[in-house]
Amino acid sequence: MRIERFTKATAVATVLALAACGGGGNETASSGGGSSGGSSGVSGGGSALVDLGLSPQANADAGSSYTNAAPDIRISYYFLPHPPAGVGSLRDAVAYLDADGDGDTDVFMATGDYLLIGETGSFLTFNTGADIFAWQTATPQAFGGALPPAEHARKSITADFNSDGLADIFVFDHGFDAPPFPGAAPKLILQTAPGTFSWTRMPDVGFHHGGAAADIDHDGDIDIFVGGSDPFFYVNDGAAGFTKATNRFDGSMGKVFSAELIDVDQDGFVDLLLGAHERDGDRTAIYWGSSTGAYSVASRTLIPAAAPYGAVLDFDAEDLDGDGDRDLVLNRTRDGDDGPGLGFYMGRTVQVLLNSGNRQFSDVTATHVDKPTGEPGFGGTDWFPWLRVQDIDADGDLDLFPDNLASGTSAEATGLVYRNDGSGHFTLEWVDVGLR
Ligand SMILES: [Ca+2]
Ligand SMILES: [Ca+2]
Ligand SMILES: [Ca+2]
Ligand SMILES: [Ca+2]
DSSP: OOOEEOOOOOOOOOOOOSSOOOSOOOOEEOBSSOOOOSOOOOOSOOOOOOOOOOOOOTTTTTTOTTGGGOOSEEOOGGGSOOOSSSBOSOOOEEEEEOSSSSSSOEEEEEOBOTTOSSOEEOEEEEEOSSSOEEOOTTHHHHTTTSOOEESBEEEEEEEOTTSSSSOEEEEEEOOSSSTTOOOBOOEEEEEEETTEEEEEEOSOOBOOOEEEEEOTTSSSSOEEEEESSSOEEEEEOSSSOEEEESSSBOGGGOOOSEEEEEOTTOSSSOEEEEEOBGGGTOOOEEEOOOTTSOBOTTSEEEOOOOTTOOEEEEEEEEOSSSSSSOEEEEEEEOOSOOSTTOOTTOOOEEEEEEEEETTEEEEOHHHHBOOGGGSTTTTSOOOOSOEEEEOTTOSSSOEEEESSSOOSSOSTTTTEEEEEOSSSOEEEEEOOOOOO
16 A cells, blocks of 8 residues: 655644733634625523633643644555454544554544444554554454444544553544434543553434544643534543533534644643534634633634635644744535535635734635646545645645545545645645555
8 A cells, every 4th residue: 555654743832921811802803715794603601611720831732632643654544454344434533543552653443334324343454564554353352352333433533531651542423424413422442551442432422523632621631622513521530531511611602513622822721723614604713722721702713714615624723834823724625515516515625824923814825825726636526534734745844735645436635735835835736646
C-alpha cells in the first residue's frame, strides 16, 4: 500500500495573556465571506453555568484530541489490511495511535455500514515498523476477543483518558442515519497495557456525530465534548470515569455535528469550535474558553457562513501565514439538496480565515485559496471526512490536504494538496499517486 511520511506540525508557541477574558463580551462576527445575517436559529436561556475560577494553563492543548490528530503518516483508508470478515465498510472514524508500544503509528478504524441496523466490528491495523501495515491475527485478543462494535461510527479520537501514559480511543457513533435517528452509544476503548485494550459502551445514546477532548477544567485529566442533537460534556474523574455534565455550556448552542477543542487565541483556556448545518440556522462559531470552565453564546465569535457548503466537517487552527497567531481552516460540504449532483453531502470547499487579533478573523478564501477548477473530477460528489494542516512538502510552512490518501471509490481525493507559499496563499496541486 502507498504511504507518505513526513514530520509532524510544529505547534505555534503558546502565549499566555495575564488578563483572562471571563466572557460577557458582545458577540463578534468575523469579516468577509458573505456571512448570512439571518436569524441565529438558537434559542435563549440554558442551564446555569459553573464558574470554576480557573487559572490559565501554559499549554491548554496538551494531551487534547486535536493535538493527537496530526500523525506522521498519510495512508489510504481503503487499502488498510483488515480482518477478512465482520468489519463494516464505513471509513470516516479513523484514529492514529501507538497501539502496541513500539513507538510507531498504528491505525484504528471504527466502522459500521450506511443504514445498518445492528453493528459491525471495528479494526486495528498495526504498523510493522517500516510503515507496512498488517492485520495481526492476535488483534481480537488485543480487544479481549471481541472487536469494538460500531453502527455508523463518524469520528474516533485519541487521548490518554485514564492518565496511565498510554493512548486510548473514544468513538462517536451516530447510529442509523435516517428517521427516527435512534442514535447509538459512544464507545470508550482504553489501552490497559501496550497492545491490550478494553472497551465499553457509554450509557448515553444519541446522534453523536462529532466531538473532541481536552482538559477543560484544568484538573489534569482529559474531558470529552460529545456533539449531536443534544450535546454535552463528559467530565473525567482522572481514571476515565466520566460524569455527564450540561452545566459547562450554554443551552443555546443547539445541535452540533462537528467540534474541536483548541486554544485558538492562546490565552491558556481551550476554546470550543462548533458547527452543524448553516442552512438550518446553525451558526458556526468559536466559543471562547475562560476562567469559568464553561462556554457561552455570550462569548463567541461567529465564522462566516459559506453557502452552499454549510455543513462543517472539520476545524483546524494553526499559524498559516507565519505571524505567530493561529488562523482557521474549515472543511465543508453541501448541507442541503440543490439539484441533481448537487445534493446533501456532495462537493466540498476549504474555507481559510486569517487571525486579525482580538478574536476576529478575516475570511480570505476568495483571494488566498485556489479554486479547484483544474482538479480532475471537480464537480463530482466527493467530500473529505478530515482535512489536515501539516507541512507535507517540508518547506517550513503548513499545507492543507485530505487525511485519506485515496477515497477508494473515486480518484478525486487522491494526492490533493493545497500548498502554502508561506504567507497563507494556497495553490491547489493534484498529484496522481497511482492509487485506483
Ligand atoms: Ca479535566
Ligand atoms: Ca482560548
Ligand atoms: Ca497567523
Ligand atoms: Ca509546506
